[in-house]
């Protein structure tokens with residue numbers, strides 16, 4: 001029998017892709033020679049934002065900054081759990097200035113912000129489940145940052161190692177669907193991490209190569225609705241089977257920079 005899923009209202013921070021472009025290459029998807037269409041990127045992003053609003057979620061905005069073409073990927077801007085903010089610290093100098101901009105957004109609104117000691121790319125590599133934080137490393141976030149997150153948030157952190165350069169952030173290879181339910185692409189992880197995931201989540205939805213390659217794991221769930229790239233057709237079927245309501249989105253322009261729905265979305269988790 002299909003479980004009945006319940007959505008809980010969320011608060012998201014997003015950044016309009018006003019200055020979106022691909023002018024450097026810091027992941028396997030980015031080809032600076034290829035043309036980008038900023039107006040189309042904006043229209044696709046607007047659609048994502050209005051879908052969230054239509055589902056009853058609150059969307060906050062941060063002002064985009066010229067010269068920071070990847071700032072649209074708000075998930076990388078910080079991690080917010082229980083009203084506490086762990087600032088990001090980017091691996092590549094091209095994105096370094098995004099971290100203080102996001103930290104400042106939270107400080108101005110009265111959130112306590114912890115400045116990061118180690119490189120961490122926010123929710124790109126920290127995914128919060130009901131009772132733990134799944135933390136990626138291998139390409140961006142420094143494994144030493146995982147212990148830092150554990151200290152800042154007081155939640156157990158499970159370290160996972162990414163091994164495929166196409167899936168360089170944890171949120172490109174794994175999505176949290178509900179408290180302790182996930183979907184993921186095993187081949188993106190080291191054998192040890194695959195064993196950890198199998199043990200923790202024996203009932204997880206396992207993505208096919210085709211679904212992972214269209215960024216199907218870069219999904220945002222409110223516990224019932226799951227927004228993900230519409231090309232991820234097998235995942236969409238699997239989600240329906242589990243009682244979720246998948247909603248396909250088209251973010252082809254942002255894919256040119258190696259990002260999709262989840263990358264554009266930073267969840268602000270208030271005090272419990």
Ligand code: ARG
Nearest residue numbers: 027073075124169257259263
């Ligand atoms: N071009 C960006 C980068 O390589 C894309 C970031 C995608 N964000 C994400 N949360 N996976 O850093």
